[in-house]
Amino acid sequence: MVNAKLIALLPDLASYILIVKEGSFTAAAKKLDVSPSALSKLMTRLEKALNVKLIQRTTRKLIVTDSGQKVYEQAMVMLNAAQQAVEVSTIDHAEPAGTITVAAPEAFLNSVLQPFVVPFLEQYPEINLHLRAVDGEIDLFKYGIDVAFKLTDTPDEALVLKELGKTDLVLCASPEYLAKKGTPVHPDDLKQHDCLYLAETNTDNIWSFMHGEEIQTVEVHGRYAVNHSQMRLSGVKQGLGVGLFHDFVINEALESNEVVRVLSDWQIRSNYYGAIAMQYAQTKYMPARLRVFIDYINEQLNLTK
Structure with a gap:
């Protein structure tokens, strides 16, 4: 059975999604071509209908409550379903758009x-x-x-x-760096080397290695950490230390001998492997x-x- 009261809430839920995405009533109102005060009244109406506080409003920003986040996620499912319904009418169009x-x-x-x-x-x-x-x-x-x-x-x-x-993940360094600092032959040797890592999380400098049944975990250190692969690769090429990369990032530099593989007998594991x-x-x-x-x-x- 179709719930008429629920149907009446759908436009308000769609507006609520936009408020959350934009982070302010003013920005959302501009996109909807309504006044911020009208949108504020809409939110009050929606919160009353749902009997829950969706957003905490301060002078500087909007804070989505735990209940508001749950409503937002379900409303997004609704909106995506509506989008799919619209797509049905265009599915046979000759030109994808x-x-x-x-x-x-x-x-x-x-x-x-x-x-x-x-x-x-x-x-x-x-x-x-x-x-x-x-x-x-x-x-x-x-x-x-x-x-x-x-x-x-x-x-x-x-x-x-x-x-x-x-x-695959590849550990590498420039020939010049290895000539100066020596070539690691075991993961533990990396403790004595400058290593380049992501520094996005507290564990990005903890590298895990596997050789047969042997597993080694090493906490590495270095003066340069950056969460951008090409910047990190540039640092390795210029001799800043040993870096860890996906094969598709490093293959070209390996082929040109700008960098060489290190500890190639060891398999490296991470969350992105x-x-x-x-x-x-x-x-x-x-x-x-x-x-x-x-x-x-x-x-x-x-x-x-």
């Missing part, structure tokens, strides 16, 4: 995806492509992500998975723009062929 939002780790985005952006946009002139550099897990539904690329052996089981290949996974939500009616993007990337990057 609209916006695709893609999330990927910074290193993968820069080294692997970036070269395919312009050719894809040239092939599909009616498609807009929004790319977001995201290192770590991201909620596709919450943040409106259409496709996420992950470097992991534990993909999200709730999403469709296309595995594009595997990625394993399969190159392309994931997206399961849907009965996939928009044409999303379908052509997935097919294009699968054809260009399928390293398992």
